[in-house]
Amino acid sequence: MIDLSLYLVTDPVLCGERGVVEVVREAVAGGVGIVQLRDKTATDEQIVEQLIELSDVIDGRAALVVNDRLDAALEARARGARVDGVHLGQSDASVERARELLGPDAIIGLTANTAAHLDAVRALPPGTIDHLGVGVIRPTSTKPDHPEPLGIEGFRAFAERSEFPCVAIGGVGIDDVEALRDAGAAGVAVVSALCAADDPRAAARALRRRWRGAASVPRVLSIAGSDPSGGAGIQADLKSIGANGGYGMAAITALSVQNTRGVRAVHVPPADFLRAQLDAVTDDIDIDAVKIGMLADAEVIRTVISWLDDVRPPIVVVDPVMVATSGDRLLEADAEAALRVLLRRADLVTPNLLELAVLADAAVADNWSDAVADAERLSADIGAAVLVKGGHLGGDQSPDAFVDATTATVHEFPGTRIDTDATHGTGCSLSSALATQRALGKDWPEAVGAAREWLRESLRGGAELQVGHGNGPIDHFAGLRARGGIETSPTSDEVVTRWWEQIASIRAGIDDLPFIRALADGTLDRGAFTHYLAQDALYLSGYARVLADAARLAPTAGEQAFWANAAHGSIVGELELHAQWLTPEDGVSDGTFSATPSSATTAYLDHLRSTAYGGDYAQLIAALLPCFWLYTDLGTRLNAGCFGEYAQSAAHPYASWLRTYADDSFAEATQQAIGYTASAASASDAPGRARMLRAFEASARHELAFFAEPLALDHRSNSDRDASALSRSPSARDSKVV
Numbered sequence: 149m150i151d152l153s154l155y156l157v158t159d160p161v162l163c164g165e166r167g168v169v170e171v172v173r174e175a176v177a178g179g180v181g182i183v184q185l186r187d188k189t190a191t192d193e194q195i196v197e198q199l200i201e202l203s204d205v206i207d208g209r210a211a212l213v214v215n216d217r218l219d220a221a222l223e224a225r226a227r228g229a230r231v232d233g234v235h236l237g238q239s240d241a242s243v244e245r246a247r248e249l250l251g252p253d254a255i256i257g258l259t260a261n262t263a264a265h266l267d268a269v270r271a272l273p274p275g276t277i278d279h280l281g282v283g284v285i286r287p288t289s290t291k292p293d294h295p296e297p298l299g300i301e302g303f304r305a306f307a308e309r310s311e312f313p314c315v316a317i318g319g320v321g322i323d324d325v326e327a328l329r330d331a332g333a334a335g336v337a338v339v340s341a342l343c344a345a346d347d348p349r350a351a352a353r354a355l356r357r358r359w360r361g362a363a364s365v366p367r368v369l370s371i372a373g374s375d376p377s378g379g380a381g382i383q384a385d386l387k388s389i390g391a392n393g394g395y396g397m398a399a400i401t402a403l404s405v406q407n408t409r410g411v412r413a414v415h416v417p418p419a420d421f422l423r424a425q426l427d428a429v430t431d432d433i434d435i436d437a438v439k440i441g442m443l444a445d446a447e448v449i450r451t452v453i454s455w456l457d458d459v460r461p462p463i464v465v466v467d468p469v470m471v472a473t474s475g476d477r478l479l480e481a482d483a484e485a486a487l488r489v490l491l492r493r494a495d496l497v498t499p500n501l502l503e504l505a506v507l508a509d510a511a512v513a514d515n516w517s518d519a520v521a522d523a524e525r526l527s528a529d530i531g532a533a534v535l536v537k538g539g540h541l542g543g544d545q546s547p548d549a550f551v552d553a554t555t556a557t558v559h560e561f562p563g564t565r566i567d568t569d570a571t572h573g574t575g576c577s578l579s580s581a582l583a584t585q586r587a588l589g590k591d592w593p594e595a596v597g598a599a600r601e602w603l604r605e606s607l608r609g610g611a612e613l614q615v616g617h618g619n620g621p622i623d624h625f626a627g628l629r630a631r632g633g634i635e636t637s638p639t640s641d642e643v644v645t646r647w648w649e650q651i652a653s654i655r656a657g658i659d660d661l662p663f664i665r666a667l668a669d670g671t672l673d674r675g676a677f678t679h680y681l682a683q684d685a686l687y688l689s690g691y692a693r694v695l696a697d698a699a700r701l702a703p704t705a706g707e708q709a710f711w712a713n714a715a716h717g718s719i720v721g722e723l724e725l726h727a728q729w730l731t732p733e734d735g736v737s738d739g740t741f742s743a744t745p746s747s748a749t750t751a752y753l754d755h756l757r758s759t760a761y762g763g764d765y766a767q768l769i770a771a772l773l774p775c776f777w778l779y780t781d782l783g784t785r786l787n788a789g790c791f792g793e794y795a796q797s798a799a800h801p802y803a804s805w806l807r808t809y810a811d812d813s814f815a816e817a818t819q820q821a822i823g824y825t826a827s828a829a830s831a832s833d834a835p836g837r838a839r840m841l842r843a844f845e846a847s848a849r850h851e852l853a854f855f856a857e858p859l860a861l862d863h864r865s866n867s868d869r870d871a872s873a874l875s876r877s878p879s880a881r882d883s884k885v886v
């Protein structure tokens with residue numbers, strides 16, 4: 149089936165001085181699938197000559213038809229040209245005769261725009277015509293005698309009734325492309341949009357992109373070697389394409405045995421196998437851009453050239469990889485001539501200074517202006533833009549320059565050198581980023597700017613990775629990580645630091661509480677202290693039941709035992725509070741404790757119970773954790789004198805009580821609880837971790853309220869009590885987690 153989607157109709161006047169042939173060459177390179185030679189004034193002989201020339205230039209990459217001149221088509225065929233068919237108007241030669249003379253495989257199109265035309269076509273013998281040219285769509289100067297324009301809706305109405313493919317023609321501009329496609333067009337035929345374009349290749353690409361619908365995620369193919377250590381080659385390319393917003397694909401030219409220290413061996417699979425990979429991708433997927441990296445040898449290069457010539461991908465970036473960062477050769481020396489041929493197919497070539505020297509036949513540049521001058525010569529030589537890279541330039545700068553000799557453009561990108569050894573695969577990563585950014589619709593200088601910005605962030609991030617002992621890789625996803633686009637599964641250490649940081653202001657709030665300050669310096673009102681202990685006893689009793697729920701839900705016997713043991717310790721602690729700290733006046737009589745839970749206690753227990761009721765083990769243990777962690781932290785710091793030295797003194801009224809805050813076995817249990825919570829967080833998905841963090845934070849806030857409450861209430865009735873009487877016994881807190 150012939151691809152009618154982008155159909156070029158030539159106009160000798162609009163093509164201007166550069167000529168029809170040149171416009172066709174460029175437009176086909178940009179993706180035109182069918183070319184119609186249309187020249188109302190040329191003689192038949194001139195038409196024949198042009199057909200021969202065009203057939204040569206197109207070389208089978210697009211279909212070639214001629215407007216009207218059936219005899220010229222036949223004559224050009226007789227002289228060896230490949231002319232695929234004709235396009236005839238209602239008043240031109242008979243389509244039946246054209247079919248008879250051109251044969252069953254020829255492409256025959258017919259202009260039609262009325263119901264009567266359609267009826268007439270239906271009356272033809274089957275197989276006479278292949279498609280209809282339907283228009284004009286808008287008023288146009290290229291067909292002075294055009295009928296009333298159909299507009300998009302008129303075209304839609306016609307196409308809906310037609311059983312023949314309809315190509316929309318006449319006054320079609322780039323902004324009509326999607327609407328016509330959606331109105332049922334088999335393709336759009338354009339004249340001015342390509343013949344009058346400054347850059348017909350770019351214009352054709354833009355039209356094709358519109359026709360395909362701007363794929364918001366460009367499909368980018370890397371043709372390169374494999375680096376099993378993941379920093380260079382296709383592995384780097386795929387990460388780079390992904391990080392820059394594309395969908396990455398990879399056809400492997402060679403397998404390297406390599407790590408961050410160097411290349412140990414290279415295996416090049418048969419060239420046919422590479423071609424088969426490329427064909428498999430092309431047969432199925434529209435490619436928006438191609439990045440070409442390691443090519444190993446001349447045969448691989450020839451394979452890639454022939455595929456490029458067959459497929460004409462819209463964007464081609466070639467990173468002329470010759471030598472790895474480590475100094476190992478990645479391209480056989482005798483393949484350099486073949487590489488030069490490939491470079492002519494590129495839109496952009498990205499040599500480092502060493503590669504530039506080889507390709508520009510110059511000494512390795514030791515200063516930036518020589519490098520740019522070499523790049524200008526190379527660009528003129530290959531007819532493609534060159535991005536010359538300053539990574540290998542000495543000094544504290546690492547500039548790049550985009551150089552395009554065909555448009556006399558030199559665009560400098562200054563940049564300070566990033567102090568890092570993690571530069572393995574920068575070239576691979578940059579060229580893939582460039583292909584992707586260009587495919588996203590940026591022009592080259594914009595694409596270079598965006599790719600460089602990304603690369604520099606990734607270069608900085610490389611220092612964080614712990615990959616290898618040589619030149620480490622860049623961190624392709626450093627930006628995503630920094631902006632929280634990737635949530636990494638936290639390790640135990642990370643959950644410790646991240647969650648602990650998350651409650652920093654709550655912890656600071658606890659430290660600042662008058663209750664804690666007064667507890668530390670021994671001035672705490674005894675009534676407030678007793679209130680606190682009474683509520684703590686109530687809390688521990690409820691907390692023990694929730695710990696038992698954690699034991700019930702625990703996934704392993706070890707965790708089950710841990711939480712059950714903590715529940716047991718909590719009950720023991722509560723009983724000790726009754727027996728040793730609280731008197732009947734505090735609500736204890738005959739072993740029965742009758743104080744009523746305060747609002748802080750009720751709120752905290754409600755939170756824990758409702759979390760337990762939800763049945764999510766990970767969330768539950770996250771909710772239980774602050775009670776362990778905050779007390780261990782506070783106890784340790786109180787006893788270390790962080791709140792004043794008096795807290796360390798034996799004369800402190802609550803001295804023995806304070807000591808037990810920093811109990812070793814309690815600290816150990818806290819570490820275990822942190823470990824279990826961290827493992828559960830690592831095993832959770834992102835929403836699960838978010839739920840855990842919410843439960844954890846809520847508990848921390850309840851701890852703050854719990855500590856705040858005693859001094860917020862009125863305890864004057866107890867103010868004459870002897871606080872020192874309370875300093876005899878061990879604390880409940882340590883037995884909470886026996």
Ligand SMILES: Nc1ncnc2c1ncn2[C@@H]1O[C@H](COP(=O)(O)OP(=O)(O)OP(=O)(O)O)[C@@H](O)[C@H]1O
Pocket residue numbers: 380471472473499500501537538539540546547548563564565566567568571572573574575576577578600603604607
């Ligand atoms: N230390 C650095 N600081 C900042 N930018 C750098 C640094 N090293 C390299 N670059 C940039 O990285 C990109 C790749 O340049 P480089 O000259 O290193 O390519 P290369 O030699 O082809 O890389 P590779 O080693 O992957 O083959 C360029 O944009 C360059 O400016």
Ligand SMILES: Cc1ncc(CO)c(N)n1
Pocket residue numbers: 372373374375380381382404441442469471472473478572573574575576
């Ligand atoms: C496979 C492969 N391609 C390219 C390079 C260039 O860095 C490399 N080291 N390895």
Ligand SMILES: [Mg+2]
Pocket residue numbers: 467469500575576
């Ligand atoms: Mg390189």
